[in-house]
Amino acid sequence: xxxxxxxxxxxxxxxxxxxxxxxxxxxxxxxxxxxxxxxxxxxxxxxxxxxxxxxxxxxxxxxxxxxxxxxxxxxxxxxx
Amino acid sequence: xxxxxxxxxxxxxxxxxxxxxxxxxxxxxxxxxxxxxxxxxxxxxxxxxxxxxxxxxxxxxxxxxxxxxxxxxxxxxxxxxxxxxxxxxxxxxxxxxxxxxxxxxxxxxxxxxxxxxxxxxxxxxxxxxxxxxxxxxxxxxxxxxxxxxxxxxxxxxxxxxxxxxxxxxxxxxxxxxxxxxxxxxxxxxxxxxxxxxxxxxxxxxxxxxxxxxxxxxxxxxxxxxxxxxxxxx
Numbered sequence: 001x002x003x004x005x006x007x008x009x010x011x012x013x014x015x016x017x018x019x020x021x022x023x024x025x026x027x028x029x030x031x032x033x034x035x036x037x038x039x040x041x042x043x044x045x046x047x048x049x050x051x052x053x054x055x056x057x058x059x060x061x062x063x064x065x066x067x068x069x070x071x072x073x074x075x076x077x078x079x080x
Numbered sequence: 081x082x083x084x085x086x087x088x089x090x091x092x093x094x095x096x097x098x099x100x101x102x103x104x105x106x107x108x109x110x111x112x113x114x115x116x117x118x119x120x121x122x123x124x125x126x127x128x129x130x131x132x133x134x135x136x137x138x139x140x141x142x143x144x145x146x147x148x149x150x151x152x153x154x155x156x157x158x159x160x161x162x163x164x165x166x167x168x169x170x171x172x173x174x175x176x177x178x179x180x181x182x183x184x185x186x187x188x189x190x191x192x193x194x195x196x197x198x199x200x201x202x203x204x205x206x207x208x209x210x211x212x213x214x215x216x217x218x219x220x221x222x223x224x225x226x227x228x229x230x231x232x233x234x235x236x237x238x239x240x241x242x243x244x245x246x247x248x249x250x251x252x253x254x255x256x257x258x259x260x261x262x263x264x265x266x267x268x269x270x271x272x273x274x275x276x277x278x279x280x281x282x283x284x285x286x287x288x289x290x291x292x293x294x295x296x297x298x299x300x301x302x303x304x305x306x307x308x309x310x311x312x313x
Contacts, residue, residue, distance in 0.1 A: 014229075
């Protein structure tokens with residue numbers, strides 16, 4: 001199964017990288033009041049069960065991919 | 081009295097391991113180089129230091145990958161048995177990601193790598209690492225990091241304050257670190273992490289010597305530690 005994991009800085013957590021990018025976009029002339037930068041992890045899992053794939057990806061986030069103190073995550077299982 | 085054996089662990093990307101060993105040797109310890117891929121700490125280890133650097137290229141999050149180094153299982157056992165463990169900079173990040181210390185280190189709010197002397201205040205002397213200090217002592221120690229802003233949520237900060245686990249604070253708002261936290265310990269007080277580099281502040285020839293009492297605290301604790309011997313199974 002293909003799974004995309006989206007990890008974001010939690011609301012209220014300072015994101016200096018996002019601020020730097022927002023400032024740069026502003027210099028390009030775009031009206032941007034906020035930019036937040038997270039990361040995407042594309043996974044190909046051995047399982048063929050969407051439910052199992054989702055459960056595994058969520059465990060991966062809890063154990064490694066995200067730090068729950070500062071990051072939230074979303075798991076999207078690609079439909080076959 | 082024999083010199084206590086303090087293991088300094090080298091990960092791929094560590095770069096302060098040599099300075100840490102040199103500083104410890106100069107303060108009465110016998111520093112032993114330990115390798116991340118080893119299954120166990122060197123025999124006779126009574127103290128552990130996780131040095132600064134950029135282990136595993138800071139992939140994913142600083143310290144997140146180093147937590148899976150084979151030697152870290154034994155470091156966790158050593159810490160659980162009450163052995164003294166000090167993490168400096170990247171070592172602090174590794175201990176947080178390993179959940180041996182509370183909180184997490186975030187990018188500096190200045191959006192810049194920061195390399196300069198800073199002043200930290202000793203907040204508690206209830207841990208071995210500051211036993212040689214008095215509460216309120218100011219220590220000048222250099223920092224050099226891009227991701228040195230400690231973060232914990234309100235509940236965590238409250239817990240840590242209640243239990244006296246915040247050991248060092250900056251005297252200024254340096255980098256967005258929550259409540260100016262520069263160093264914390266675990267609940268038992270035998271594991272400490274700090275972002276400033278005490279190993280770079282031990283020789284008056286090279287600048288301030290604010291790092292000495294912290295490292296001497298580790299050496300004292302390693303000398304006194306009589307826990308279970310390190311298993312080499």
